[in-house]
Amino acid sequence: MEKIKQENIRNFSIIAHIDHGKSTLADRLIEKTGMLTSREMQEQVLDNMELERERGITIKLKAVRLVYKAKDGNEYILNLIDTPGHVDFTYEVSRSLAACEGAILVVDSTQGIEAQTLANVYLALDEDLEIVPVINKIDLPSARPDEVKKEIEDIIGIDCENAPLISAKDGLNIEDVLEAIVKYVPAPKGDPKAPLKALIFDSYYDSYKGVVCYVRIFEGTLKPGMEIKIMSTGKTYEVQEVGINTSKHVSVDKLEAGDVGYVTASIKNVKDARVGDTITDKNNPTKEALPGYKKVVPMVYCGIYPAEGEDFNSVREALEKLQVNDASLVFEPETSAALGFGFRCGFLGLLHMEIVQERLEREFDLNIVTTAPSVIYRVTKTTGEVLEIQNPSNLPPATEIASMQEPIVTANIMTPSDYVGAIMELCQNKRGKFLNMEYLEEKRVVLHYEMPLNEVIYDFFDALKSKTRGYASLDYELKGYEESELVKLDILINGELVDAFSLIVHKDKAYERGRSIAERLKDVIPRHQFAIPIQAAIGSKIIARETIRALRKDVLAKCYGGDITRKKKLLEKQKEGKKRMRQIGSVEVPQEAFLTVLKYDENK
Amino acid sequence: MKEISIYIHIPFCIRKCYYCDFTSFSNLNEKIPLYMNSLKTELELYREKLLAYSIKTIFIGGGTPSAIEGRYIYDLLVHLYKNFNLSKDMEITIEVNPGTIDKEKAKIYKEAGINRVSIGVQTFNNRLLKSIGRIHEVEQIYESYKLLRKEKIENINMDLIFGLPNQTLEDVLFSIEEAIRLGVEHISHYSLILEEGTQFYNLNKKGKLNLPDEDEERLMYHKATEYLVEKGYSHYEISNYALPGFECRHNLVYWDLLPYLGIGLGSHSYMENKRFFNTSNILDYIEKLGSKLLPIEGEEIINKSTEIEEYCILGLRKIKGIDKNEFKKRFNVEIEDIYGDVINKHIKNGLIIDDGRSIMLTKKGLDLSNLVEVDFLK
Numbered sequence: 006m007e008k009i010k011q012e013n014i015r016n017f018s019i020i021a022h023i024d025h026g027k028s029t030l031a032d033r034l035i036e037k038t039g040m041l042t043s044r045e046m047q048e049q050v051l052d053n054m055e056l057e058r059e060r061g062i063t064i065k066l067k068a069v070r071l072v073y074k075a076k077d078g079n080e081y082i083l084n085l086i087d088t089p090g091h092v093d094f095t096y097e098v099s100r101s102l103a104a105c106e107g108a109i110l111v112v113d114s115t116q117g118i119e120a121q122t123l124a125n126v127y128l129a130l131d132e133d134l135e136i137v138p139v140i141n142k143i144d145l146p147s148a149r150p151d152e153v154k155k156e157i158e159d160i161i162g163i164d165c166e167n168a169p170l171i172s173a174k175d176g177l178n179i180e181d182v183l184e185a186i187v188k189y190v191p192a193p194k195g196d197p198k199a200p201l202k203a204l205i206f207d208s209y210y211d212s213y214k215g216v217v218c219y220v221r222i223f224e225g226t227l228k229p230g231m232e233i234k235i236m237s238t239g240k241t242y243e244v245q246e247v248g249i250n251t252s253k254h255v256s257v258d259k260l261e262a263g264d265v266g267y268v269t270a271s272i273k274n275v276k277d278a279r280v281g282d283t284i285t286d287k288n289n290p291t292k293e294a295l296p297g298y299k300k301v302v303p304m305v306y307c308g309i310y311p312a313e314g315e316d317f318n319s320v321r322e323a324l325e326k327l328q329v330n331d332a333s334l335v336f337e338p339e340t341s342a343a344l345g346f347g348f349r350c351g352f353l354g355l356l357h358m359e360i361v362q363e364r365l366e367r368e369f370d371l372n373i374v375t376t377a378p379s380v381i382y383r384v385t386k387t388t389g390e391v392l393e394i395q396n397p398s399n400l401p402p403a404t405e406i407a408s409m410q411e412p413i414v415t416a417n418i419m420t421p422s423d424y425v426g427a428i429m430e431l432c433q434n435k436r437g438k439f440l441n442m443e444y445l446e447e448k449r450v451v452l453h454y455e456m457p458l459n460e461v462i463y464d465f466f467d468a469l470k471s472k473t474r475g476y477a478s479l480d481y482e483l484k485g486y487e488e489s490e491l492v493k494l495d496i497l498i499n500g501e502l503v504d505a506f507s508l509i510v511h512k513d514k515a516y517e518r519g520r521s522i523a524e525r526l527k528d529v530i531p532r533h534q535f536a537i538p539i540q541a542a543i544g545s546k547i548i549a550r551e552t553i554r555a556l557r558k559d560v561l562a563k564c565y566g567g568d569i570t571r572k573k574k575l576l577e578k579q580k581e582g583k584k585r586m587r588q589i590g591s592v593e594v595p596q597e598a599f600l601t602v603l604k605y606d607e608n609k
Numbered sequence: 610m611k612e613i614s615i616y617i618h619i620p621f622c623i624r625k626c627y628y629c630d631f632t633s634f635s636n637l638n639e640k641i642p643l644y645m646n647s648l649k650t651e652l653e654l655y656r657e658k659l660l661a662y663s664i665k666t667i668f669i670g671g672g673t674p675s676a677i678e679g680r681y682i683y684d685l686l687v688h689l690y691k692n693f694n695l696s697k698d699m700e701i702t703i704e705v706n707p708g709t710i711d712k713e714k715a716k717i718y719k720e721a722g723i724n725r726v727s728i729g730v731q732t733f734n735n736r737l738l739k740s741i742g743r744i745h746e747v748e749q750i751y752e753s754y755k756l757l758r759k760e761k762i763e764n765i766n767m768d769l770i771f772g773l774p775n776q777t778l779e780d781v782l783f784s785i786e787e788a789i790r791l792g793v794e795h796i797s798h799y800s801l802i803l804e805e806g807t808q809f810y811n812l813n814k815k816g817k818l819n820l821p822d823e824d825e826e827r828l829m830y831h832k833a834t835e836y837l838v839e840k841g842y843s844h845y846e847i848s849n850y851a852l853p854g855f856e857c858r859h860n861l862v863y864w865d866l867l868p869y870l871g872i873g874l875g876s877h878s879y880m881e882n883k884r885f886f887n888t889s890n891i892l893d894y895i896e897k898l899g900s901k902l903l904p905i906e907g908e909e910i911i912n913k914s915t916e917i918e919e920y921c922i923l924g925l926r927k928i929k930g931i932d933k934n935e936f937k938k939r940f941n942v943e944i945e946d947i948y949g950d951v952i953n954k955h956i957k958n959g960l961i962i963d964d965g966r967s968i969m970l971t972k973k974g975l976d977l978s979n980l981v982e983v984d985f986l987k
Binding site: 534556557558559560561562563567568569570572573575576577579580583 | 800802823824827848869871876877879886909919922958960979980982983
C-alpha cells in the first residue's frame with residue numbers, strides 16, 4: 006500500500022452521549038468512505054460485543070482506518086478512534102483522545118448536551134483537540150438544531166455556525182462530516198526519524214498473537230523485528246507484526262509518526278501493555294514517556310461467588326479470561342461464611358461491575374451470586390495501624406477502631422431546571438455537600454456536589470434517573486478521603502449473621518438502611534415452612550426486624566381431567582426457582598436477593 | 610387384556626363461572642351436533658389402538674355435559690359399547706350441574722349405562738352460589754339429586770368448593786353436612802384455585818376479592834376432613850372422600866399413572882409411554898376431524914425416569930401414598946435408591962412419613978405437598 010503523506014492523515018474520535026448516535030454515525034462514516042460495502046456492514050461496526058450492542062454503549066475502544074477522497078481531490082486517511090462512553094472509563098477515554106488531533110462532538114438535536122458528553126469534551130480540550138460539532142437526529146420532528154447549536158456555543162464556547170446538520174440514521178449529510186474532519190482537524194506532526202514514542206490507547210489479548218496493542222505513533226517508526234520497550238515496566242519485546250485496522254487487521258511494513266495502527270510483540274498479558282503506556286525503541290529510547298499514564302485503580306469492590314452447584318474453578322477461569330482483556334479488573338480469592346469460596350473483585354465503577362457480572366453469566370454461562378458493592382475505607386486502628394478495607398466483613402471490631410475515612414467524589418449533575426429541587430433533596434439524602442449550581446441556559450443547570458462514593462454506588466444513579474425521568478446525567482471523579490462516622494451494618498436471617506449482606510454505612514443512615522434491607526429481603530425471600538426473622542444489627546444491637554410468615558399452603562387442589570402436564574409445569578417452575586437459591590442455614594435465599602436489596606426503591 | 614380409561618370432554622356450558630378456566634363455551638350451541646359427531650370420528654381414529662384394550666371406566670366431563678340434550682350422550686356411549694371392548698363392572702361417570710338436568714335426562718343417562726353422576730354443587734349457600742357465577746340455586750341441588758336417585762343412580766358425587774370469597778368456616782361445614790345428610794357416596798372438596806385468565810384471578814389482582822386468609826383456608830380443609838372422616842367417608846386423595854368401596858376408579862387411574870385416552874376438545878391422554886393433548890380451538894378440532902385427522906396439539910414422550918417422577922408426584926396425592934412394593938414391582942428398583950435423600954429430608958421436615966410399607970404425606974404435608982413433590986422432579 007502506498008504511503009500517504011502525514012499531512013493527509015486525520016486522527017479523530019467521536020464524543021457523544023449514550024443514544025445520541027455515535028455508533029450509527031461511525032457506521033455511516035465507514036459506509037461513505039467505501040471501505041466496506043453495505044452488505045459487509047454489520048449494524049454498528051464498532052460495538053462488537055453482544056453486551057455493548059444491547060446496552061447501547063461502547064465498552065472497549067477500537068480504531069478503524071478509513072480512506073476518503075475529499076472534495077479537494079486529495080485522498081485522506083481518517084483514523085477513527087472509538088471511546089467508551091461511560092463515567093467509569095474516564096481514564097481510557099482520555100487516553101484515546103490523547104491519540105487524536107480532533108474530536109467530533111455529536112449532539113442529539115432533540116436533547117441537547119449531557120453531563121458526560123461535557124465531561125468528555127473537557128477531556129478533549131485538555132488534550133488540545135480541535136472540536137468539530139455535529140448536530141444529529143435532525144430528521145426527528147422534535148429536533149431544535151438552532152437552540153442546540155446555541156447551547157453548544159454558550160456552554161463550550163465553540164463556533165457552531167458551520168456545524169453539519171445530519172441524520173446518522175438516515176445517512177443524511179454524512180459527507181459534510183467527512184469534509185469537516187478534513188478541514189478542521191489538524192494533521193498530525195512528528196518526526197519519523199526521531200526516537201520512537203508510541204501511545205498505547207487500547208490493548209486486548211488474542212490467543213494466537215498474544216496482546217494486540219492499538220497505538221498512535223507520535224515520534225519515530227515502528228517495524229517488525231524491532232526491539233521495543235514498554236516504558237512503565239521497562240520490559241522489552243521483539244515486534245512480531247505491525248498493521249492497520251480496516252475491517253480486519255492488515256499487516257504493514259511499518260507505522261510512522263502520525264499513524265494509528267496495532268502492534269504485536271508476544272506480550273502475554275494486557276497488564277504488561279496497559280492503556281496510556283508508551284512504547285519506545287529499546288536501542289534508541291526516547292528520553293521521556295508520553296504524559297498522562299496512570300495505573301487505574303478499582304473504586305468499587307464486591308464479592309462474586311459461585312451459585313449453588315456452580316464450580317469455584319470455573320468462576321476463577323472465567324475471571325482470569327476476562328482479566329486478560331481488562332486490566333482494570335482485579336480479583337482475589339476470599340471466603341464467606343454464608344457463600345463459601347469466592348472472589349473479591351475490584352471494578353472501576355458500578356457499570357463496570359455490572360458488565361463483568363453479566364459477561365460471566367452470558368459469555369461463560371455461569372451462575373453467580375454477587376454481594377453488595379463496597380468502596381475502600383481507610384481504617385485507623387487504636388494501635389495507629391492503618392488498614393484499607395474493601396470487604397465489610399474484614400472491618401475490625403468497633404473498639405479497635407480509632408477513626409475511619411471514606412472516599413469522596415465530586416459529582417456534576419446536569420439536569421433540566423425543573424428537577425433541581427428533587428435532585429437537591431436526593432443529594433442531601435445521600436450526604437451530599439452542595440458546592441454550587443450553574444445555569445447553562447435558561448432551562449438547564451449543572452449542580453456540583455461532593456458526595457461519599459458509597460452513597461453513589463448504593464442506588465444514587467437509579468434514584469437520579471427515576472426522580473428526573475431519565476433527564477439528568479451524572480459524571481463524577483474521586484476527590485479524596487474524608488473522615489466519617491461509619492458503622493458496620495449486619496443482617497441476620499433466621500438468627501444467623503449473613504456476612505454477604507454486611508455493609509459499611511454512615512451511622513446516621515444505618516437505621517434507615519437496615520430497615521429498608523430487612524423489608525426488601527422480606528419481599529424477595531420466599532416463604533418457608535417456618536417463620537423466618539430478618540434482623541438488621543449494629544454490633545449486638547438489633548435496629549430493625551421483619552418476619553417472613555410461615556408458608557401454610559402450597560398444594561394444587563385438583564388435576565383437571567388428567568392434565569398432568571399442567572401440574573408438572575407448575576412444579577418445574579417452582580424447581581427452576583429453587584435452582585437460583587442459595588442455601589443459608591435452613592433458609593433458601595434467591596441469588597437476586599444479594600443485589601435487589603441494594604436497588605433503588607421507587608416507592609420510598 | 611390390558612385395560613384403559615376414556616375421558617370425554619363436553620365443552621358446552623350455559624354460562625362460564627368466575628373461577629373456571631376449563632375449555633368451555635356458553636355461546637356455541639349451534640356447534641353441538643357437529644362436535645358430537647367429531648367425538649365419534651375421533652374414537653374411530655383410535656379404533657385400532659383401542660381394540661388392544663378393554664375399557665374399564667368412562668368419564669364424561671366438561672364444561673357441562675348435562676347442558677346438552679341427553680340423546681347426544683346416549684348416542685355416543687352406545688357407539689362406544691358397540692365398537693370397543695368393555696370390562697366387567699365399568700364405572701361410567703357424567704358430570705352434571707343442578708339446573709340443567711330433568712327427569713328425561715336422568716332417565717336417558719341411566720339407559721345409556723351411566724352408573725355414577727358427579728354433581729357440580731359447589732356450595733349449599735345461595736348467596737355464595739350467586740357470587741361465583743353459578744346459574745343454579747340450592748333448591749335445584751336437592752331436585753337434581755332426587756331425580757337421579759329416582760332413576761336408581763347409586764353412586765353420586767358432589768363437587769364442593771371452599772376458600773371462596775366471603776365464605777366462612779360455618780358455610781363450608783354446612784355444605785358438607787348437607788351433602789352427607791342427603792347421603793352421597795362421594796365428595797370432592799376442592800380448594801379454590803385462582804387460575805390466570807379467570808374473572809376471579811383478575812379481581813383478586815385488583816384486590817377486590819375478600820378471600821379467607823391461608824390459616825382460615827387450611828382450617829376449613831382440615832375441619833372438613835375431620836368431619837367427613839367422622840361420618841365414615843375415607844379421605845383417599847388430597848381433595849377426595851368416599852364411603853367404603855365408592856372411591857372414583859376413573860380418577861384413581863390418573864393417580865396410579867395408568868393409561869387413559871382423552872377425546873374431545875383440549876383433552877389429555879396418557880398411553881404407550883406418551884402424554885398427548887388435543888387442540889383447545891373448537892373450529893380447529895372440528896375441521897381436523899372433518900378431514901379424519903387427529904386433533905393432537907402436543908405430545909411428550911414419557912421415558913422411565915419421567916415415569917418414575919410422575920408416579921411419585923401423583924402417588925403422593927393419594928392419602929395412602931406410594932406403596933414401596935408396588936413401586937419396586939413397576940420399576941424394578943427400590944424407591945429409596947432413587948429418592949432416599951428426598952424422602953429423608955422431608956421426613957425430617959415433617960412433611961412425609963415412611964411406615965415401612967408406604968411413603969405418604971403427613972397432615973402438614975397435605976398443606977405443602979408442592980414442596981415435597983418438587984423434590985421428586987429430577
